[in-house]
Amino acid sequence: MSGLITSSYREFLLFAFGPVDPIRLKAFRRWISVSLLFYITDRSLTPYQWLTEKGFHLSVHAQTWHTPYPAPLLPEWLVPIFLLTFIGCIIALIIGWEVRSMTWVVWLQLLYISFADFESSFTINKLYLVSFLVLALSSPIVSVITNKKCIKEFQSVWPIRVLQATILIQFGTAGWCKLFHGDWNLFPDTLWTHVQGLYCTDIAAWMLRTFPEWTWIPFMYMALGFEIFGPIILLCRKIRWVGIIWGLCFLFIIALTMYKLFFFSFQLACFFLLFMDEKSLYRLYSSKFS
Amino acid sequence: MRISKSEFSVPSIEQKITSDFNFFLPLFLIYFAVLLWYLSELLLICFNDKNRGIQDFIASTIVIVNNSNYSKIDLPIGRIVKPRDYIIAWFFLAIWILPVLFQGLTKQSLYFATANRLEYFYYVACLFTKRVGAWSNFYVQVLPIGSNQWVTLEDKDYSPMKPFGHRARIDRILVLWSNPNFPDKEKQVKEMSLWLKKRYAELNPDSSGLEAIRYIRIAYPVGGYIAKPSGHWRKEKLETIPENKRYIFASYDFNDNLERK
Numbered sequence: 001m002s003g004l005i006t007s008s009y010r011e012f013l014l015f016a017f018g019p020v021d022p023i024r025l026k027a028f029r030r031w032i033s034v035s036l037l038f039y040i041t042d043r044s045l046t047p048y049q050w051l052t053e054k055g056f057h058l059s060v061h062a063q064t065w066h067t068p069y070p071a072p073l074l075p076e077w078l079v080p081i082f083l084l085t086f087i088g089c090i091i092a093l094i095i096g097w098e099v100r101s102m103t104w105v106v107w108l109q110l111l112y113i114s115f116a117d118f119e120s121s122f123t124i125n126k127l128y129l130v131s132f133l134v135l136a137l138s139s140p141i142v143s144v145i146t147n148k149k150c151i152k153e154f155q156s157v158w159p160i161r162v163l164q165a166t167i168l169i170q171f172g173t174a175g176w177c178k179l180f181h182g183d184w185n186l187f188p189d190t191l192w193t194h195v196q197g198l199y200c201t202d203i204a205a206w207m208l209r210t211f212p213e214w215t216w217i218p219f220m221y222m223a224l225g226f227e228i229f230g231p232i233i234l235l236c237r238k239i240r241w242v243g244i245i246w247g248l249c250f251l252f253i254i255a256l257t258m259y260k261l262f263f264f265s266f267q268l269a270c271f272f273l274l275f276m277d278e279k280s281l282y283r284l285y286s287s288k289f290s
Numbered sequence: 291m292r293i294s295k296s297e298f299s300v301p302s303i304e305q306k307i308t309s310d311f312n313f314f315l316p317l318f319l320i321y322f323a324v325l326l327w328y329l330s331e332l333l334l335i336c337f338n339d340k341n342r343g344i345q346d347f348i349a350s351t352i353v354i355v356n357n358s359n360y361s362k363i364d365l366p367i368g369r370i371v372k373p374r375d376y377i378i379a380w381f382f383l384a385i386w387i388l389p390v391l392f393q394g395l396t397k398q399s400l401y402f403a404t405a406n407r408l409e410y411f412y413y414v415a416c417l418f419t420k421r422v423g424a425w426s427n428f429y430v431q432v433l434p435i436g437s438n439q440w441v442t443l444e445d446k447d448y449s450p451m452k453p454f455g456h457r458a459r460i461d462r463i464l465v466l467w468s469n470p471n472f473p474d475k476e477k478q479v480k481e482m483s484l485w486l487k488k489r490y491a492e493l494n495p496d497s498s499g500l501e502a503i504r505y506i507r508i509a510y511p512v513g514g515y516i517a518k519p520s521g522h523w524r525k526e527k528l529e530t531i532p533e534n535k536r537y538i539f540a541s542y543d544f545n546d547n548l549e550r551k
Contacts, residue, residue, distance in 0.1 A: 014352070056459075056485045063474070066409055067407065123414045139372065144363060146362075146363050154369075165387050183420050196513075197422060198523045200516075200523040204522075
């Protein structure tokens with residue numbers, strides 16, 4: 001029995017910390033940076049509203065008790081420098097130049113904008129903060145020469161596990177909140193009421209006009225179903241592809257029907273790369289990452 | 291001028307809720323039973339004194355089969371995994387994964403997060419959880435000194451940024467004030483009003499200043515006009531909306547620095 005437990009413990013350590021090919025984390029880094037580039041470019045269209053006193057920012061005295069302590073705003077002359085640095089570092093991450101230091105700079109800038117402008121920071125900021133901190137602290141890549149004189153790269157798997165846990169908790173607790181802190185199980189038209197509001201895109205408006213109200217019910221239960229069962233499906237290797245396709249459809253519909261939630265959907269879609277197997281990723285990206 | 295809130299309140303969701311059986315509860319009990327089983331397995335492993343911990347693991351070797359070129363590697367784990375990785379991973383478990391899981395499940399803040407005003411960062415999941423009775427648009431009107439005509443401020447001059455959805459950045463604050471129980475409303479109304487006054491003076495240098503400011507909400511019940519929209523969500527001109535549909539939920543008088551009753 002104790003032998004079994006000891007070997008299970010080794011299995012657990014291998015699962016949580018063992019060596020893996022770094023392709024998954026590299027793919028994730030590249031695509032999460034692409035999604036961040038889209039997001040920051042959108043924010044940069046109104047930079048002075050966002051980062052300077054030209055936009056309204058609540059002082060620490062007037063902020064609600066649960067909001068973070070506000071960081072000081074930038075002087076106007078510093079805004080272009082801040083944004084150029086931000087976008088430049090993100091592009092460096094996409095092309096894979098000075099990855100570690102660029103990740104730290106991007107993370108620090110993300111930290112600043114999340115504290116300086118609470119009014120326009122949302123869940124998307126929090127997920128970027130944790131993702132880039134994990135990437136910044138991830139273990140270094142080690143090259144090993146195999147007995148066939150090939151070089152193979154390895155990295156500890158813990159950053160992938162932390163990010164996987166983050167997204168599974170994100171989806172799982174989103175479903176939980178809708179059921180036990182919300183009312184998705186009491187009304188069949190909750191989603192229909194959401195798409196009518198200030199997130200309504202032209203496509204959502206066309207769908208509202210064209211289709212009867214009940215057509216939103218399958219969409220609603222498919223979304224809820226993914227949030228509840230998606231985390232379990234993604235944990236099972238053999239049916240993981242079902243979870244990935246289901247999840248991508250779910251995020252695609254959100255991006256189409258809810259204005260500016262494209263950024264959030266894109267960000268969440270990047271996390272699915274962490275559940276793909278290494279062979280498929282090599283096939284997708286061939287030698288670009290090696 | 292002020293319209294009572296009751297005229298605009300849509301039927302509350304609670305009024306419609308009956309004591310339906312929550313059929314998802316058994317499913318979630320099974321779900322968490324499985325999770326707890328896994329956790330108990332882990333606890334057994336942790337309290338078993340036969341294992342000698344992470345040091346043994348780091349000192350061991352793993353055989354990796356590379357299928358692409360039919361090679362095998364005897365890889366010492368210690369070359370890849372350092373004690374640093376072990377510490378950082380547990381750090382993420384403690385400061386990120388467990389708090390996010392706890393706050394997502396209970397919707398209650400952790401003491402250490404509240405004390406540091408950080409619990410906001412741990413709420414990542416409770417989005418779009420409740421049926422919406424009505425959606426709103428917000429407007430700001432100012433009363434210039436010496437005038438008896440309220441002027442509506444344009445979003446493009448004061449808050450052109452739309453962080454998410456078709457709403458201005460400051461609408462995220464205004465929506466909080468619509469809640470009569472919001473605790474910091476008075477302080478926030480004062481700050482925003484003074485800021486808008488300053489901004490108004492910058493944009494209208496010839497103006498002699500402002501006497502008062504008021505914040506208006508127009509509610510659109512779901513299922514009505516907005517259920518068959520001609521296009522994406524839009525903010526109509528306030529002048530086209532009848533006065534009896536305007537709800538003034540906050541106001542500020544610059545003369546006596548008191549909120550206008």
